């Protein structure tokens with residue numbers, strides 16, 4: 001029960017990687033706040049709560065909107081009075097070649113994937129600095145390190161997260177708040193189900209471990225960075241990709 005007594009926020013936790021992260025913290029005994037864009041998140045919260053016998057609160061909202069983030073943190077402070085762990089996981093894709101990409105689709109991906117990390121981390125770090133304790137973990141991607149055809153908006157957002165993570169880490173390290181990122185490779189979720197079979201085959205053929213990762217593989221890396229074992233690690237991006245970046 002390594003997370004007992006801890007209050008952990010996970011954004012974009014209705015499914016996939018976010019849900020696996022929330023379940024990993026629940027297994028460790030944390031009290032959890034999960035968010036997603038629709039009210040269905042309340043049912044997800046109930047399911048996780050009854051499976052692991054911990055308190056889980058579901059809050060619907062759009063983490064790229066300042067007013068929704070303000071509401072979210074008012075709820076967290078009213079109900080729990082603190083926040084120990086903040087995982088910025090919410091993300092979307094709107095893939096197409098750069099020359100066909102609309103400015104609206106560029107902005108939409110930057111807003112949900114990067115602006116949200118700024119807004120949520122800012123709100124969390126203000127509280128964490130006063131507490132002199134906190135762990136922030138941001139979900140990047142290996143695509144932010146190597147680029148990818150059809151993902152200029154997504155790659156820019158995920159590279160931006162790495163820069164934001166390093167900057168914020170430097171700013172608040174002296175207050176015992178760490179800020180790190182996780183960069184998953186190819187993980188089997190609804191997001192990657194949308195990719196064509198050909199693109200999937202190409203990705204899989206590049207992975208030295210010859211298989212896609214699971215949401216649980218990513219959840220374990222996030223749990224490590226949020227744990228006391230990682231207390232001297234900050235500003236780091238932990239790649240979890242079965243060796244994909246090696247090729």
Ligand SMILES: NC(=O)c1ccc[n+]([C@@H]2O[C@H](COP(=O)([O-])OP(=O)(O)OC[C@H]3O[C@@H](n4cnc5c(N)ncnc54)[C@H](O)[C@@H]3O)[C@@H](O)[C@H]2O)c1
Nearest residue numbers: 012013014016017036062063089090091141184187189191
């Ligand atoms: N699946 C992969 O291979 C992979 C690889 C690298 C990085 N990632 C990153 O991991 C994270 C999770 O990916 P996934 O595959 O589980 O995706 P997913 O599409 O299965 O889940 C995304 C979650 O984010 C939520 N969300 C989307 N927009 C939101 C918003 N504006 N406000 C609040 N919540 C919002 C959705 O409701 C959902 O719960 C994303 O940031 C993604 O970019 C995924």
